[in-house]
Amino acid sequence: MGVRRLVRGNVAWDRLEAVARAVLERTDREVGHVRFIEADNWLSTPFVLDGAFFVKVISRQNSVVHAVLTTSRNLGAVTAGTEGFFEHVASPYEMARREFEATRRMRAAGVAAPEPLGVLEVDGLGVLVSEYLDGFQPLDEAPAERIADLAPTLFDRLATVHDAGLAHGDLRAENVLLVDDELYFIDATSLQEPDEADHADAATATRQYDLACALAALEPLVGAQTAVDAAAGSYPAVDLLGAREYLGFVDVRPDHDFDGPALRGEIDHRAA
Known part of the structure; x- marks a missing residue:
């Protein structure tokens, strides 16, 4: 801090x-x-x-x-x-x-x-x-079992963001708040304007980067298998494999600390 x-x-x-x-x-x-x-x-x-x-x-x-x-x-x-x-x-x-x-x-x-x-x-x-969301709890401060239960919902909400032509850009556990059993996203930093959404490569890249960040945020809390299984409920294998390519980059950020090899292994297993 x-x-x-x-x-x-x-x-x-x-x-x-x-x-x-x-x-x-x-x-x-x-x-x-x-x-x-x-x-x-x-x-x-x-x-x-x-x-x-x-x-x-x-x-x-x-x-x-x-x-x-x-x-x-x-x-x-x-x-x-x-x-x-x-x-x-x-x-x-x-x-x-x-x-x-x-x-x-x-x-x-x-x-x-x-x-x-x-x-x-x-x-x-x-x-x-x-x-101000009174009584909020950052996701990483919830019990591990609760986080595991909420993980599929998190990826479902993230997929909704992407389907709307948006990208979060800074997804970390601290940027997901739990309020009365609802997940709230905060601190969105990347926004695709409507004309940019026509560029398929940029949309795919932002989606897969967000997905890599979400996996990196959840792995220390629930483990690689649970995180990847939850993501697979909302994202196809091609996006999981794309996110895999960003994990090394996410790993050098000072605000993420996760087991990269474990996540890559689980993604490879799921894709196979």
């Missing part, structure tokens, strides 16, 4: 206070209570306002880190035999807007996600305001 906090950087309190005041004004409130949370991410400073609004504050430093991560992801795509398919956004506000639109489209496709309520720019900061 310390490394993440260092890379994420610190936004001065007076700037965060300005953000809180802007959100309060937008929601017709005069005063409010700010509670900072330890979110496991690199790309924002999050806080909860009045127990009702989740506010994600994106700084210029966050945008620079996003550019570095985007470059590394695209290099990984090239090593896997495809062109880079992640697009860096130019400003903190644009990062917030893209996540707003991705979340809105996921909800329209029938995938549970916190309701996006607004996007604004305050003192050069990008600000995304969403509903």
